[in-house]
Amino acid sequence: MIVKPVLPFKYVFEEIKISLFVVLAIVLVTDIPVIFFSHHYSEIPVTIPTTLGIAIxxxxxxxxxxSYDRWWEARKIWGAIVNDSRTxxxxxxxxTESDNSxxxxxxxxxxxxxxxxxxxLRGQDPYENLKELISDEELKKLQDQKNVPLGxxxxxxxxxxxxxxxxxxxKFSRLQLEETMERLTASMGKCERIKNTVFPTTYRKGLHLAIYLFVIFLSLTEPLNLSIFIEVPVLLILSLVFLFLEKAAFRLQDPFENLPTDTPVTSISRTIDINIRQLIGETDLPKPIVAEDFYIM
Incomplete structure (x- = not known):
């Protein structure tokens, strides 16, 4: 999860550099007929890119x-996991008796x-942190499980x-515990639903194509009939806004991909770890995970 209000330029550039290079190539190609064949060149009305820009x-x-709804739903689910784990x-x-092992x-x-x-959920090794928390006998049982959390x-x-x-x-106590387990199981299922439900890829491709068409039409309009040294930076800046917002939405739509925009499940799990150890009377607690960069995982 991104925690700093200002993103590093390197991160922003890495996210959209390929698309910016495509935009740069489009601008240079569309300027060729303007530069060498200006007497045959017919300018495009500015209303066309304006309408396309509004649609984009x-x-x-x-x-x-x-995308934000998907990300926020994932965050709410993990908030429920925190509460139910403590409960x-x-x-x-x-x-039960306090000395019950x-x-x-x-x-x-x-x-x-x-x-x-x-x-x-992130596609990482599910057994990584289990040896210190679960007995060897139970670990052997989990080896046969395809879904380790369910096991x-x-x-x-x-x-x-x-x-x-x-x-x-x-009987009453058992029913209360069963309800808590039911909520934990439901939270796991909700996370798996978000993970396995693919956002339509054709939607993103269509939007990408529309942005490129916007750049083409805008570069051929009269207001943008400028020196190439002015036109190129202007079009790159205009397209950068659309491209970055589209990329941000693309990242948010999948909150469990081990990326800076993820729901911070590792940090939340560490918080649960600390809280539960406190509840059972332990004093040697792990340290909370803090952001080492502009995001926290």
Missing amino acids: SILISFKVNQ LILQLKMY MIKTMAYRQIAWCYTLGQS ILDLQTDSIKELYDKGDLD
């Missing part, structure tokens, strides 16, 4: 709104689940059933 603005606005441990402490086991599993869910939730539900069978939980 509307399309970009729509795409930015839709699970608080419920275990409230419903299962509280610490399930607390560590919940920490592991948060890290693993974030890594799975951890399965272990959690088995533990709840075990506590109930031993008499450590009454």
